[in-house]
Amino acid sequence: MKYEIYYLNGAGKKLDFTQIPYLMETGDLLDFEWQYNSTTNHNSFGGKISDFTKSITSKTINMSVFAWSEAAYKTALNDLIDAIEYDLIRLKPGKLYLNGNYLRCYITAGKFEEWVSPIDFLNLELSITTEYPMWITEREWNFTPGAATVKNAKRYPGRYPYRYASGAASGIINQPSNSPAHFQLVMHGPVADPQCQIAGKTYGVVDTVLGDDEYVVIDSDKNTVTLFCSDGTTQNIYNKRTRGNSVFERLPSGVLDVHWAGGFLLSIVVFEERSVPRWNLSQSERTVMSLAR
Numbered sequence: 001m002k003y004e005i006y007y008l009n010g011a012g013k014k015l016d017f018t019q020i021p022y023l024m025e026t027g028d029l030l031d032f033e034w035q036y037n038s039t040t041n042h043n044s045f046g047g048k049i050s051d052f053t054k055s056i057t058s059k060t061i062n063m064s065v066f067a068w069s070e071a072a073y074k075t076a077l078n079d080l081i082d083a084i085e086y087d088l089i090r091l092k093p094g095k096l097y098l099n100g101n102y103l104r105c106y107i108t109a110g111k112f113e114e115w116v117s118p119i120d121f122l123n124l125e126l127s128i129t130t131e132y133p134m135w136i137t138e139r140e141w142n143f144t145p146g147a148a149t150v151k152n153a154k155r156y157p158g159r160y161p162y163r164y165a166s167g168a169a170s171g172i173i174n175q176p177s178n179s180p181a182h183f184q185l186v187m188h189g190p191v192a193d194p195q196c197q198i199a200g201k202t203y204g205v206v207d208t209v210l211g212d213d214e215y216v217v218i219d220s221d222k223n224t225v226t227l228f229c230s231d232g233t234t235q236n237i238y239n240k241r242t243r244g245n246s247v248f249e250r251l252p253s254g255v256l257d258v259h260w261a262g263g264f265l266l267s268i269v270v271f272e273e274r275s276v277p278r279w280n281l282s283q284s285e286r287t288v289m290s291l292a293r
Helices: 070-090 283-292
Strands: 005-008 014-016 022-027 035-040 047-053 057-066 094-098 101-113 121-130 135-143 154-156 162-164 169-175 182-188 195-198 201-204 215-219 224-228 234-236 254-260 266-274
Touching (some): 057 070, 135 254, 182 195, 254 266
Antiparallel strands (some): 005 094, 035 047, 057 121, 101 135, 135 266, 154 162, 169 254, 182 266, 195 254, 224 234
16 A cells, blocks of 8 residues: 655645655554543442543654765755754644645654664654644535526626625535534635525625635634735734624534525635544445445
């Protein structure tokens, strides 16, 4: 089985751990553990678990570092430390990717072995530390204006043309996590006061007009509502969020209905979280499994 494993730091520097000069050999990236709180039974035998939690967790990657020239070897070692410490100094975690899933983490330690050698080769053990020990998979759904039948759409003159649409559109998304999931909701202009309903809850903004190249992002994890303007600037429009239910309320598990006016582009990114990344089946494997059931 082929794996894609790499670290991406905050500056966009990618360290590929499956290509020369960095070749991962083994590690405990898939190991997981839940801690629990409990009370002891009155008879001192057994007890009762009240809840499960996760704390800051460390993992290990063992790899070899080598290159075909001394200059390339030294450059690889320098690039490695520079990329790692960029995130540490700024106190912002990078992302460790495994086949499309990622873990927000820091690389907090390195142990070099066999580095005193006449050849350009050494063994390296890296310590990975994560504040949030869950692997995240981003699943995106895009709903285009063409998906809706918009009747009596009206344009109003002004600096930014926008549309009030009386038509409606609907679709579905799949939230596969066992627990409510964080999301990003992106609504593109031109439109005024864009809103949608997901699983019966309203998400959107009021008193906001979006131009052709503008869009609003609601981020449930960061608790932010941001307007991205056509001139490249951004605005915090947290106070223009719709009220009633919270626009940061996580999405429940299952197949969810989506309803919106239909006159604008709508994108929803669901962040699936798992202790271990989902093992993805190929099309042929899915076919075999469906026939076997």
